[in-house]
Each structure stands twice: as structure tokens, then as C-alpha cells.
Amino acid sequence: xxxxxxxxDRGFRQELAEFLAENLPDDWEERSKDGPGSDVQxxxxxEFCPKLAERGWLTQNWPRExxxxxxxxxxxxxxxxxxxxxxxxxxxxxxNVNWVGPTIMRYGTEEQxxxxxxxxxxxxxxxxxxxxxxxxxxxxxxxxxQARRDGEHYVVNGSKIWTSYVNHAQHCFLVVxxxxxxxxxxxxxxxxxxxxxxxxxxxxxxxxxxxxxxxxVFFTDVxxxxxxxxxxxxxxxxxxxxxxxxxxxxxxxxxxxxxTLDELARRAEERGLLDDPRILEKLGEARALCxxxxxxxxxxxxxxxxxxxxSADTNVARVAGTTAELAVANLALELFGPEALEYGxxxxxxxxxxxxxxxxxxTTEVNLNLVASRFLDxxxx
Amino acid sequence: xxxxxxxxxxxxxxAAEVLLARHAGAARAVKLDAEREADSALEAALDEAGxxxxxxxxxxxxxxxxxxxxxxxxxxxxxxxxxxALVAPGLLGRGVSGPVAVASAAxxxxxxxxxxxxxxxxxxxxxxRIFALESGDAQRVRSNFMFPMGRxxxxxxxxxxxxxxxxxxxxxxxxxxxxxxxxxxxRAALDVTVxxxxxxxxxxxxxxxxxxxxxxxxxxxxxxxxxxxLVYETAYDGAPAAAAAATAAYVADAAEKVHxxxxxxxxxMGFTREHDLHVxxxxxxxxxxxxxxxxxxxxxxxxxxxx
Numbered sequence: 001x002x003x004x005x006x007x008x009d010r011g012f013r014q015e016l017a018e019f020l021a022e023n024l025p026d027d028w029e030e031r032s033k034d035g036p037g038s039d040v041q042x043x044x045x046x047e048f049c050p051k052l053a054e055r056g057w058l059t060q061n062w063p064r065e066x067x068x069x070x071x072x073x074x075x076x077x078x079x080x081x082x083x084x085x086x087x088x089x090x091x092x093x094x095x096n097v098n099w100v101g102p103t104i105m106r107y108g109t110e111e112q113x114x115x116x117x118x119x120x121x122x123x124x125x126x127x128x129x130x131x132x133x134x135x136x137x138x139x140x141x142x143x144x145x146q147a148r149r150d151g152e153h154y155v156v157n158g159s160k161i162w163t164s165y166v167n168h169a170q171h172c173f174l175v176v177x178x179x180x181x182x183x184x185x186x187x188x189x190x191x192x193x194x195x196x197x198x199x200x201x202x203x204x205x206x207x208x209x210x211x212x213x214x215x216x217v218f219f220t221d222v223x224x225x226x227x228x229x230x231x232x233x234x235x236x237x238x239x240x241x242x243x244x245x246x247x248x249x250x251x252x253x254x255x256x257x258x259x260t261l262d263e264l265a266r267r268a269e270e271r272g273l274l275d276d277p278r279i280l281e282k283l284g285e286a287r288a289l290c291x292x293x294x295x296x297x298x299x300x301x302x303x304x305x306x307x308x309x310x311s312a313d314t315n316v317a318r319v320a321g322t323t324a325e326l327a328v329a330n331l332a333l334e335l336f337g338p339e340a341l342e343y344g345x346x347x348x349x350x351x352x353x354x355x356x357x358x359x360x361x362x363t364t365e366v367n368l369n370l371v372a373s374r375f376l377d378x379x380x381x
Numbered sequence: 382x383x384x385x386x387x388x389x390x391x392x393x394x395x396a397a398e399v400l401l402a403r404h405a406g407a408a409r410a411v412k413l414d415a416e417r418e419a420d421s422a423l424e425a426a427l428d429e430a431g432x433x434x435x436x437x438x439x440x441x442x443x444x445x446x447x448x449x450x451x452x453x454x455x456x457x458x459x460x461x462x463x464x465x466a467l468v469a470p471g472l473l474g475r476g477v478s479g480p481v482a483v484a485s486a487a488x489x490x491x492x493x494x495x496x497x498x499x500x501x502x503x504x505x506x507x508x509x510r511i512f513a514l515e516s517g518d519a520q521r522v523r524s525n526f527m528f529p530m531g532r533x534x535x536x537x538x539x540x541x542x543x544x545x546x547x548x549x550x551x552x553x554x555x556x557x558x559x560x561x562x563x564x565x566x567x568r569a570a571l572d573v574t575v576x577x578x579x580x581x582x583x584x585x586x587x588x589x590x591x592x593x594x595x596x597x598x599x600x601x602x603x604x605x606x607x608x609x610x611l612v613y614e615t616a617y618d619g620a621p622a623a624a625a626a627a628t629a630a631y632v633a634d635a636a637e638k639v640h641x642x643x644x645x646x647x648x649x650m651g652f653t654r655e656h657d658l659h660v661x662x663x664x665x666x667x668x669x670x671x672x673x674x675x676x677x678x679x680x681x682x683x684x685x686x687x688x
Binding site for chain 1: 385
């Protein structure tokens with residue numbers, strides 16, 4: 001066991017910082033106030049991600065055969081930290097690198113890999129995730145969106161909800177039921193569904209998280225080629241589980257929380273608040289939570305780097321990450337008081353995007369269930 | 382970054398656990414508590430086997446010392462393990478013989494192992510001071526928190542001053558050591574509670590199958606895991622003041638919550654001398670109050686980073 005970064009890793013972080021200083025526009029804070037899913041940020045990523053790709057950084061942790069540099073998972077988390085610190089200029093493309101790509105590598109046919117991996121590696125691909133449904137949230141396996149096999153197509157009917165990033169997605173990582181008689185984990189399949197097929201309708205769901213954040217996607221007799229199926233028919237649940245394990249700690253959101261906290265402290269100092277022990281106490285509390293989140297995420301990266309299968313450590317890390325993010329967000333509002341009520345205020349932007357932490361990518365309760373059963377080995381009913 | 386124990390670290394932990402299985406354990410902790418004594422036999426055995434000197438070993442360091450500290454606390458060992466294995470070597474750059482107590486001139490109240498200690502490390506603010514303790518320097522007091530406690534009666538000017546900045550060094554190592562002990566105690570408290578809820582049946586099922594119970598324990602598991610890695614990293618880095626304070630802040634809060642949840646979930650049985658939980662749960666309360674306690678750790682964590 002040893003901690004700390006190698007000289008190469010520190011050098012990489014430094015290079016990244018310089019790269020960001022050079023490539024982020026002066027009005028970046030304003031541009032990024034609506035989060036990674038906003039149209040502004042997606043547009044920006046179209047020029048930003050290819051630059052990352054050019055330097056070999058975007059998918060550096062991927063195997064060489066898929067356009068990566070076989071770099072360590074640590075390199076990838078450093079990239080994630082530096083990106084989330086500044087509000088994720090990769091826009092939704094971070095998902096592609098974190099879990100869409102790796103899942104296609106694991107389960108995709110050669111043809112699917114040839115089709116999807118190079119655009120991701122070049123920084124040109126936009127994906128969305130078709131998991132949740134109106135009647136299938138935490139209980140994802142109760143999903144009903146149906147894909148009926150008809151020759152060389154699946155005919156998809158149903159709807160997905162709370163989908164982010166649909167506004168610019170070219171493909172949807174779509175989870176469907178291919179066996180209409182099936183229940184629960186059996187009979188599920190994953191489709192890599194092009195978003196320009198006839199019969200797909202997208203509606204924005206206005207929310208307090210920000211503009212163009214949540215969408216509902218309706219599928220009416222959408223004909224998806226069978227060749228788009230990822231993994232075996234009716235056994236897609238394994239594919240979903242695999243992707244979730246990568247997703248849950250892929251985004252280094254704690255890095256944004258930690259940076260926000262540094263910024264909060266800086267602004268508190270400007271206002272002479274750092275003499276107040278009550279304020280220091282709250283800042284210290286949040287700092288401790290961010291540190292805890294960082295190390296638990298590193299633990300998961302460490303397991304991944306060893307090539308071990310995803311474990312409940314992922315859920316442990318996610319719970320701690322959520323706790324840290326929400327603590328910082330609440331503190332941000334408290335420190336600035338009514339100033340934070342104006343849309344786009346530094347504290348408000350952070351709060352708004354942090355609000356979803358305990359719900360997105362599986363609720364805290366689902367994560368706790370998995371910690372209880374897999375980490376503590378507590379009995380099910 | 383490497384989160385797995387290497388061969389040498391594993392060997393140290395395993396050897397310590399073998400020794401602790403023979404010389405420590407909950408039953409022994411209960412017996413010593415009734416006699417209000419520290420475990421001099423355990424301390425001697427660990428000392429003889431070299432476990433108390435790993436911090437300054439040729440091939441071992443403070444991370445290994447933290448692992449030993451955690452293992453001793455987890456086994457219920459009733460010795461000032463953090464003070465001997467981490468604080469003394471961290472502050473002095475050398476080991477000391479015999480039990481060590483750590484205290485602050487600014488904090489009133491009983492001190493762990495004060496009556497047994499031969500050496501006192503005292504935080505006086507800017508400087509730390511070291512004292513050779515004599516009989517009569519501390520008065521044993523009764524405590525329900527499963528450690529021998531004493532009230533110090535020493536003149537702060539008597540000891541030897543350790544130079545400017547030594548106060549901060551002492552506080553950082555003290556925080557790290559207390560956190561390491563608390564990690565061991567939290568792991569044990571959680572282990573016995575998880576075993577209990579799997580065994581205990583009500584309403585026709587194991588109470589550990591109720592979600593209301595599971596989520597509370599899952600939260601505890603998250604806290605204990607985080608606390609563990611925080612302690613390891615802080616010890617590995619040599620207890621930088623900011624990291625030590627953040628770690629102690631996280632751990633003190635976790636200790637309070639693990640105490641509360643483990644007692645809630647073991648019901649009345651958890652309060653008895655018959656059940657082992659109290660060995661660790663009561664110690665957790667003592668540990669979380671030490672070295673200034675939660676508020677002081679949090680304030681220090683913020684000051685060290687930003688002020």
C-alpha cells in the first residue's frame with residue numbers, strides 16, 4: 001500500500017492545467033452555468049474533445065486496439081478530476097469514455113466496436129442513456145419498453161424518462177424487454193439505438209435543475225436493426241450491471257465539490273468570514289467529506305486497475321460522493337445567503353447541479369441496499 | 382497509488398493479529414476494565430516482537446505503524462498504542478520505552494493512561510513538551526469508557542520543551558493516532574453488530590433483513606471504509622497538519638455515529654457486560670473527545686487549508 005502520485009502523473013496534471021488555461025474561454029464560468037448537458041457546453045465539446053483526443057488524452061486508458069494508449073485507470077481519473085473541477089468541458093462525452101465505450105468493448109461485436117469506438121475516441125460522439133422509465137426507476141428491472149423481433153429488426157415501443165443529453169445525442173444506450181413473457185432480470189436486452197430513426201419523439205421536462213436537463217423519449221414502432229443489439233438477446237441485464245459499475249464512479253464529481261469548496265473558502269475570506277469559528281467548522285466538515293469521497297473513489301480505481309470485477313466498493317464510494325457533494329452545495333447557499341438566490345450565481349449553479357446527486361445513477365437507497373447485501377452480507381428478506 | 386497491502390505489510394498485520402489473538406480480545410478488555418488496569422503484558426509482548434518500533438524501521442514507516450495501531454485497537458488491546466507507535470516516533474524521531482500519555486495544557490479532564498504512563502507528551506500551544514512521569518503525577522479516576530483514565534497534576538513548566546513548531550507536530554500526530562485507534566474500534570463494533578443482526582430474530586426473521594436496519598449499517602460501513610483510507614493516507618504522508626485535521630474530523634464524526642447506530646441496533650443486549658460491543662463502542666466516545674474533539678478538528682482542517 002502506498003499513496004501519492006508518480007512524477008509522471010503529477011506532470012500530466014500540470015500539462016492538463018496548462019491545456020485548460022489555454023483552451024477554456026474567458027467566459028467559461030458563465031457558459032458552464034447550466035451544466036454539462038446544456039447546448040452551450042455540448043457545442044463547446046465539439047471543438048474541445050477533439051483537441052483532447054489529438055493529444056491522446058481523451059481515451060488514454062483504453063486498450064491500444066481501440067484507439068487508447070493503455071494508460072492506467074489512474075491517468076483517467078486525473079483527467080476526470082481536472083475536467084469536473086472546471087465543470088466538465090467534455091459535456092456528455094465523459095460518459096462515452098467512462099462507460100459506453102468500455103461496455104461496447106466488453107460486449108460488442110467487431111462491427112459494433114468499429115462503428116462506435118473510433119468516433120468516441122476522436123471526441124465526436126454523443127450518447128444518451130435510456131434506462132429509467134415512468135414505472136421503472138430504482139426498480140430498473142421492471143422496465144417495460146418492448147422490442148419485438150420482426151425479422152432483421154426489433155420494433156420498439158415504450159418510453160424512457162429523466163434522460164439527459166438527448167438534445168444532442170446521436171445514439172441511445174437503450175435497455176428494452178425483448179421477451180414480452182419475461183419478468184425481472186430475464187428477457188432484457190441492450191440496443192445501441194440511432195436517435196435519428198423514425199418514431200422517436202423527444203420532449204423536454206422542465207425542471208429546477210436547469211434548462212434542457214431532463215427529457216422524455218417516446219418510441220413508437222421504431223425499427224431498430226438487430227445488428228444494433230449489444231450482447232446476447234434476453235441476457236442484457238449483465239450488460240446493464242457492467243455499465244453501471246463504470247458509471248457510478250466514472251464522473252469525478254467530488255473533484256468539482258472540492259474545487260467549489262476551495263472557491264467558497266476564498267470568497268468567504270474576502271468577506272472576512274474566516275475569522276468566524278462557526279464558518280471554519282462548517283468548511284472543515286465539508287473538507288473532510290470531500291477527502292473521504294476522494295479516497296473511496298480511488299479505492300474503486302485501484303480495484304479496476306487490478307482488473308478485478310466491479311464490487312460493492314463502487315456503491316460505498318457513490319454514497320460518500322453524494323454526501324460530500326450535497327454538503328458542499330448546502331454550505332454554498334448558507335455562506336452566501338440571499339445572494340445565492342440569483343440564477344447563475346456561483347453558489348446557485350453548484351447547488352442546482354448537486355441537487356440530483358442522491359438520485360442520479362441510482363438512488364442512495366439502492367446503493368445502500370447493495371452495500372448491505374454485498375459489502376456487509378446482510379440477509380435479504 | 383496502491384491500496385493493497387504489500388507482502389511485508391500483510392506479514393506485519395498477520396503477525397500482529399496472531400499475537401493479539403493470544404494476548405488481547407474483548408474478554409481480556411472487560412477483565413482489565415474491572416481491575417482498572419492497562420495491559421502491561423500486551424504492551425511488553427508487542428514491544429518485544431518489535432511492533433512498537435515499526436514507524437522508524439529500516440523498511441517500514443508510519444503507514445505500517447498505523448496498521449499495527451488499528452489492529453491493536455480492533456483486538457480490544459488496552460494499551461496507549463497510538464501514542465507509542467505513532468505519536469512518540471512522529472514527534473521525537475525516536476521511540477520511547479514504556480507507556481506514553483498525550484495531553485494538552487488547554488484541555489481539562491481525565492487523560493487516557495495518565496496513571497500508567499512513564500512519559501507524557503504535552504501540547505502547550507506553540508511548543509510541545511516531554512515529561513518523565515513519576516508516581517503521584519497522575520491520579521487514577523473511575524471511568525465508564527473502557528480505558529484506564531487519570532488526572533494529571535504536573536507543572537507544565539517542568540518538562541523539556543521540544544522547540545518551536547513542535548506543538549503543531551504533536552497535534553497532527555495525536556490526531557492521526559487517535560483516528561487510527563478509532564478505525565480499529567469502529568471496525569470491531571461494526572463487525573459484532575453485523576453478526577448480531579444476522580443472528581437476532583424478531584417478527585419471524587433476522588432483524589438484519591429489515592431495510593431500516595440495513596441502511597443504517599450500510600452508512601456505518603461507508604464511514605468506516607472512508608475513515609480507514611483517510612488514516613492510511615495521512616499516516617503514509619507523515620501526518621501533514623491539514624490532512625491530519627481533516628482525517629480526525631471525519632473519524633470523530635464517524636465514531637459518534639458508529640457508537641450510536643451499533644447500540645441502537647443491538648438493543649438492550651448491547652449495553653451489557655456480557656456482550657462485547659461496549660469494549661469498542663465506549664472507547665469510541667473517549668477517542669472522539671480526545672485531541673480537541675470534532676469542532677477543533679474541523680476548525681483546524683479549514684485553517685490549515687485556507688486561512
